[in-house]
Amino acid sequence: MNGIMYERIGGYRVSDMRFVAAFDVDRRKVGLDLAKAVVTPPVAAVLHTDVEPTGVAVEPGPLFDGIGGNLIDVIEPHPTSLEATIDDVVDRLAAVRADVLVCLLPTGATDAVQAYARAAVRAGVPFVNATPEPVVHEPEIAAAFAASGVPLLGDDLRSHVGATTLHTALIELLQSRGLAVVNTYQLNVGGNTDFLNLADPKRAAGKLRTKRSALHAAGIDASTVSAGPNGFVKYLGDEKTCFIRIEAASVLDSNLVLDVRMQVEDSPNAAGVLVNAVRVAKVAAEHGHAGSVHDVCAFLFKNPREGATDSVGIRKFREYVDSVVQD
Numbered sequence: 001m002n003g004i005m006y007e008r009i010g011g012y013r014v015s016d017m018r019f020v021a022a023f024d025v026d027r028r029k030v031g032l033d034l035a036k037a038v039v040t041p042p043v044a045a046v047l048h049t050d051v052e053p054t055g056v057a058v059e060p061g062p063l064f065d066g067i068g069g070n071l072i073d074v075i076e077p078h079p080t081s082l083e084a085t086i087d088d089v090v091d092r093l094a095a096v097r098a099d100v101l102v103c104l105l106p107t108g109a110t111d112a113v114q115a116y117a118r119a120a121v122r123a124g125v126p127f128v129n130a131t132p133e134p135v136v137h138e139p140e141i142a143a144a145f146a147a148s149g150v151p152l153l154g155d156d157l158r159s160h161v162g163a164t165t166l167h168t169a170l171i172e173l174l175q176s177r178g179l180a181v182v183n184t185y186q187l188n189v190g191g192n193t194d195f196l197n198l199a200d201p202k203r204a205a206g207k208l209r210t211k212r213s214a215l216h217a218a219g220i221d222a223s224t225v226s227a228g229p230n231g232f233v234k235y236l237g238d239e240k241t242c243f244i245r246i247e248a249a250s251v252l253d254s255n256l257v258l259d260v261r262m263q264v265e266d267s268p269n270a271a272g273v274l275v276n277a278v279r280v281a282k283v284a285a286e287h288g289h290a291g292s293v294h295d296v297c298a299f300l301f302k303n304p305r306e307g308a309t310d311s312v313g314i315r316k317f318r319e320y321v322d323s324v325v326q327d
């Protein structure tokens with residue numbers, strides 16, 4: 001299938017993955033079969049395939065700071081989410097014997113994201129933090145995963161071929177030829193709820209931090225680089241467009257300027273990476289790899305504990321996948 005890097009990771013096909021539980025707080029989604037919830041507004045993702053009922057009803061998750069900023073205007077919390085607790089999440093994960101918990105909460109929901117991570121480690125379930133909120137970078141949480149023998153993957157999923165990956169790959173290309181990056185930016189616009197949420201600078205702070213971290217790992221000083229979500233344009237829906245400019249100094253200080261525009265469907269672009277991350281998390285648990293799995297995180301995430309250039313990140317990821325196949 002296009003965009004799927006590995007038919008099997010540690011023996012697992014994408015088709016071996018199945019949903020056993022789901023948590024949300026949106027009044028329109030709680031109680032629905034997951035197959036219906038994923039096409040219920042304000043979801044903007046385009047349906048590319050028929051989704052059969054899963055038999056899994058969306059349960060109320062504990063709200064914490066999940067709905068804030070601009071999301072308050074479009075998502076009304078289900079009343080049961082105001083009473084739900086992290087203990088409920090721990091009990092549910094244990095009852096369904098979940099193999100992996102994927103966290104796709106809104107950016108800026110630090111308390112909620114960290115609470116789900118704590119629930120996962122208490123239940124002994126590997127955790128994939130797709131959000132920019134600090135989890136592998138939160139020492140107490142990372143230590144709890146390591147001490148409990150549970151794998152932890154994060155922070156902030158890289159899209160499969162997203163703005164960050166394109167940007168860092170281009171920087172590596174120029175640097176490999178000895179050019180110096182003088183100025184650069186990365187602007188992103190889109191129309192889904194992620195972009196609506198990120199239009200609030202207070203909620204978006206973590207995203208700027210993780211994008212700069214990825215650029216820093218690519219080898220440039222990114223401390224003042226503009227790299228973020230830069231606009232919510234509702235009619236674009238799930239279509240995301242990034243504009244990248246790199247100004248570089250080449251031989252005899254001659255100028256090189258790159259202007260790149262890339263347009264992608266945002267949601268499937270995350271799926272290509274998530275099907276790798278979920279299978280790796282499962283296999284890491286089977287192999288007793290506890291805490292942050294450094295060897296895979298630089299490829300899968302924007303802000304891992306140990307960052308790397310694109311070429312080093314993908315090499316380490318492939319070596320890890322090859323090593324678990326051989327075991």
Ligand SMILES: NC(=O)c1ccc[n+]([C@@H]2O[C@H](COP(=O)([O-])OP(=O)(O)OC[C@H]3O[C@@H](n4cnc5c(N)ncnc54)[C@H](O)[C@@H]3O)[C@@H](O)[C@H]2O)c1
Binds near residue numbers: 043159269
């Ligand atoms: N291409 C991508 O989609 C992509 C790539 C990389 C990172 N991410 C990150 O993944 C995260 C999710 O992105 P998205 O596009 O799916 O966002 P989204 O806005 O579509 O979905 C967020 C969901 O979280 C729910 N929620 C809020 N608080 C909750 C709580 N306390 N418990 C349970 N559910 C809660 C919301 O109701 C909503 O359904 C964001 O942090 C985003 O930056 C997405």
